[in-house]
Amino acid sequence: MVRLSYLGRCSYFLDVQLTVGQHLELQIEDVAFGGEGVGRHQGCVVFTPFVDIGEEVEVEIVEVKSSYARAVPITIKQPSVHRVQPVCPYFGSCGGCQYQHLKYERQLELKHKQVRDLLMKIGKLSDVQVRPVLPSPEQFGYRIKIMVRARYDRNAQKWRIGFLHLDNRTVVDLEECKLVRPEINSQLAELRSGPPPKRNGVKFVLRIPPPGWEVPPDSFFQNNLVALPLLIDTVRKFHRAAGTRYLIDVYCGVGLFGIELANQVESFLGIEIDRRAIAAAIKNAAARNVANGTFIAGPAEALLQEYISKFTPRETTVIVDPPRVGCLPGTLQAIRDAKPAQVIYVSCNPSTLARDLTMLCQDGLYRVECVQPIDMFPQTKHIETVSDLRLN
Numbered sequence: 001m002v003r004l005s006y007l008g009r010c011s012y013f014l015d016v017q018l019t020v021g022q023h024l025e026l027q028i029e030d031v032a033f034g035g036e037g038v039g040r041h042q043g044c045v046v047f048t049p050f051v052d053i054g055e056e057v058e059v060e061i062v063e064v065k066s067s068y069a070r071a072v073p074i075t076i077k078q079p080s081v082h083r084v085q086p087v088c089p090y091f092g093s094c095g096g097c098q099y100q101h102l103k104y105e106r107q108l109e110l111k112h113k114q115v116r117d118l119l120m121k122i123g124k125l126s127d128v129q130v131r132p133v134l135p136s137p138e139q140f141g142y143r144i145k146i147m148v149r150a151r152y153d154r155n156a157q158k159w160r161i162g163f164l165h166l167d168n169r170t171v172v173d174l175e176e177c178k179l180v181r182p183e184i185n186s187q188l189a190e191l192r193s194g195p196p197p198k199r200n201g202v203k204f205v206l207r208i209p210p211p212g213w214e215v216p217p218d219s220f221f222q223n224n225l226v227a228l229p230l231l232i233d234t235v236r237k238f239h240r241a242a243g244t245r246y247l248i249d250v251y252c253g254v255g256l257f258g259i260e261l262a263n264q265v266e267s268f269l270g271i272e273i274d275r276r277a278i279a280a281a282i283k284n285a286a287a288r289n290v291a292n293g294t295f296i297a298g299p300a301e302a303l304l305q306e307y308i309s310k311f312t313p314r315e316t317t318v319i320v321d322p323p324r325v326g327c328l329p330g331t332l333q334a335i336r337d338a339k340p341a342q343v344i345y346v347s348c349n350p351s352t353l354a355r356d357l358t359m360l361c362q363d364g365l366y367r368v369e370c371v372q373p374i375d376m377f378p379q380t381k382h383i384e385t386v387s388d389l390r391l392n
Contacts, residue, residue, distance in 0.1 A: 018044060018069045022061045025077070028053055033114040033350060035098030035381040036070075046071050049166070050092060050101050052080035053110075082106035087140070087178055094172040096163045096179065098381045108133040108375060111383045115350045115373050123354035125361070129370040134234070136227040139378040143180040143223050145207035148188065150197040161192050161204075179379060183208045213254060214284055219277040220253045220323075224376045231384060232260050234372050235344055238388040239264060239317050242342040246316040248308060250300045250331065255281030255293075257319050257346075262290045269311075270295040271303045301330030308338040314391075317342040326352030332359045339365070343389040348376075353385060364392055 018024075018041065026039030028051045037051035039059075045068040048059050056078035059071035076083070086092070086100035099107045112133045119125040136142060150161045151171040162174025175192070176185045187206040205217070215221045222228050235257055239247070245266045249258040252270035254277050262268060262285075270293060272278050278297040285293055296303055300320075308316065318340045320327055326349065335343060336359075343360060347353035360366045369388040376384040 018046075018061050018064050020061055020064060023058060023074065024061070024071075026057050026059055026071070028055045028057060031110050031114075033118055033381065041069075044069055048073055049098065051076070052082055052102060052106065054078075055080050055083075080106075090162075090172055090174060093165055094163050094174065095166045095168065096177065097379045100379050104135065104139050104378065107378065108135055111375065112373060115371065115383060115385060118350045118354045119357070119371070121354075122351060123358040125354065125357060125368060128368045131370055131372045133373040133375050133383070134227075134230050136224060136230075136375045136378045138226045140178045141181060142226050142378070143177075143184065144210060144225060145205065145221075145223055146177060146180055146184060147203055147205050148174065148191070150200070150202050150204065152200050159196055161188075180206075181208060212287075213256075214280040214287075215254050216274075216276040216280055219274055219280065221256070222376065227374060227376050230374050231346070231376065231386065232256070234374065234386045235319065235346065236261055236264065238344050238369075238372075238386065239319075239342070241388070242317055242390065244315050244317040244341050246311040248304065248311065248316060248318045248340070250304060250318060250320045251322050252281060252295065252319075253277050253321070255284045255295060257321065258293050258295075259285050259288060259290050262292055265317075266292065267311075268293040269307055271300050271307075272297060273299055301328055301334050304331060304334040305337070308334070308340065311340075313338050313340045316340040317344060319344045319346065321346040322352075324349040324352065326356050329359070332356055335360065336362075336365060339391055341391050343387075345385075345387040345389065347385050347387070348382060350383060350385060353387065357387060357389070360389055366390065367392055 024041050028037040028039050030038040032038055036047040036049050039046045048071045050073055051057055057073050058075040060074050061069050061071050063070040082103045084103055091097055091100045116130045119128050148162055149171050150159055153160050160171040160173040162172045165172050184206050210221055247265045247268035249270045252258055252272045255270050258268045258270045270281055275297040278295045281295045366389040369390055371385055371387045374384045
């Protein structure tokens with residue numbers, strides 16, 4: 001039996017089957033994408049964090065909606081064999097991690113299942129090969145960038161600097177984070193020891209630049225450098241298997257994929273709306289003597305339609321690496337209209353991935369050869385995937 005004290009109570013209340021503050025016992029049937037366990041009480045779905053499939057849990061209801069409720073675990077009556085002691089003292093209150101209570105191998109199993117389930121439930125893609133998740137070489141100390149918040153606690157009469165609490169309303173006062181590189185924790189300590197913030201709720205970005213890459217402060221770059229070679233190698237292998245001569249890198253950021261695959265194509269084009277990122281991409285290519293690529297700033301859907309005709313679609317691969325919201329419908333339609341031989345979809349959100357793959361595969365235009373998950377974010381709910389689509 002494991003006793004837990006992860007969270008304080010929330011104040012939500014709606015008069016339905018369950019009530020806030022009520023204790024009940026649940027059998028955890030699944031762990032959904034996002035990290036919450038799924039149990040049922042009298043037909044009502046109850047979501048509970050920090051559990052594993054098969055566990056018997058005593059929980060306390062903290063939120064009730066019309067079709068579901070949320071709870072926090074009080075006692076794990078039947079612990080999973082995969083359960084371990086979290087290494088971070090903030091785990092369970094800080095909203096940054098969801099899986100420190102589980103062995104790393106179990107985290108990978110759950111993420112694989114979540115990707116597969118979402119492709120089936122959202123995308124109706126039941127016959128897609130989802131490969132086993134590639135593990136990160138390091139499970140802690142891998143992040144090179146975080147954002148912390150400062151909020152004044154009037155009751156304690158002190159500033160709290162750290163991540164959002166799991167309730168998304170308060171800030172967990174954080175002296176160190178187990179997921180970040182030591183340099184980031186040094187920056188955090190310097191911030192905490194410095195003068196108080198000028199205003200409440202201010203955000204601070206702590207980062208170290210990736211070696212060898214120019215990245216503007218607000219531009220995107222992968223956060224896990226030790227797992228980045230796995231991501232690049234997966235994209236490179238998928239492209240090599242298709243054997244196309246040209247490459248269009250949509251949402252190219254500072255030029256990562258175009259530059260890394262430049263020696264596999266005759267020419268490539270990088271498209272990105274962030275002008276500062278495009279300027280950095282040009283410098284990154286020059287620093288590596290990559291001369292067969294062009295980078296253009298502007299909206300993906302418009303530029304893709306304009307420039308893909310300059311290539312031979314049947315000999316072209318399009319890489320898309322959108323933000324969590326996925327691709328805009330116009331971008332997907334531009335791809336469908338142009339019909340490139342291959343689409344490599346790099347995603348950090350399997351929900352929007354499933355939605356977008358469905359549109360690309362509509363009417364049998366494309367088929368998904370396989371999906372390769374990569375754990376770029378150990379201990380957290382996030383999972384990166386690379387999907388290989390081929391024109392039928």
